[in-house]
């Protein structure tokens with residue numbers, strides 16, 4: 278019998294690519310998104326149910342999970358992909374924007390798992406893939422709040438791997454490096470123009486340095502991320518999964534350093550503007 282995946286944030290980017298990949302490989306797909314009118318082509322994919330789901334709205338999660346189970350009978354893999362970034366020095370980000378980012382990137386993931394895990398427990402099998410980021414492996418200056426949401430997911434997923442293993446459920450993170458997805462830029466909360474002169478100036482310098490590093494090299498192919506999701510769902514693999522040449526290089530630097538402090542000193546040279 279075909280297996281079923283539920284994916285959040287399928288309007289664009291990795292979520293849409295994942296829906297296409299799993300459907301193409303013969304899986305049933307519950308492709309969820311906040312605004313189904315944004316991606317009418319999803320409904321044309323074979324074995325795909327398009328369902329409206331906002332990860333911050335428990336009612337919509339219950340509705341989409343119920344619809345998916347009603348149609349396909351099981352959920353074998355949950356991909357928590359929905360999320361967004363934000364550029365700011367910490368003091369530039371408003372309290373409301375921080376709450377909102379945690380609401381989506383962290384509590385949204387918990388909301389989905391709370392709804393889906395009981396079904397996986399009943400069937401004694403399943404896997405959860407939480408999309409984190411290279412920013413969940415290193416504290417990224419000028420992106421501290423986003424970085425902290427992805428670190429939270431890395432820790433949460435590692436703990437859940439240990440909690441749920443004996444119940445037959447696998448847990449993974451996928452930590453992409455920098456990919457030009459269709460609309461990652463549009464889903465970014467920017468606060469670079471707020472705050473006093475000192476903060477704005479420091480923030481601008483930090484950002485310019487960061488963009489210079491990020492824009493080095495050729496663009497990476499975002500289907501690397503959806504291919505890895507599929508591999509983890511079908512074959513399993515490690516808990517933490519950096520993806521992309523940049524994320525893998527970073528992982529190598531972290532693992533190659535004598536300790537975290539040595540790594541932080543190397544990161545300081547690279548990520549902070551040198552006078």
Ligand SMILES: NC(=O)c1ccc[n+]([C@@H]2O[C@H](COP(=O)([O-])OP(=O)(O)OC[C@H]3O[C@@H](n4cnc5c(N)ncnc54)[C@H](OP(=O)(O)O)[C@@H]3O)[C@@H](O)[C@H]2O)c1
Pocket residue numbers: 285286287288289290291292310311312315330331332333358359360361362381385408409410411452453454455456457458459460461462464
């Ligand atoms: N691209 C990169 O370089 C990169 C690197 C590391 C990690 N990531 C992570 O990868 C994931 C996917 O990002 P992407 O690059 O594919 O960007 P994207 O194209 O902007 O996709 C983000 C998706 O999240 C959805 N979303 C945002 N808030 C939501 C909510 N409250 N409920 C449901 N869906 C919501 C968006 O829906 P709407 O269309 O409705 O806004 C969109 O479908 C994110 O978690 C991001 O942090 C991306």
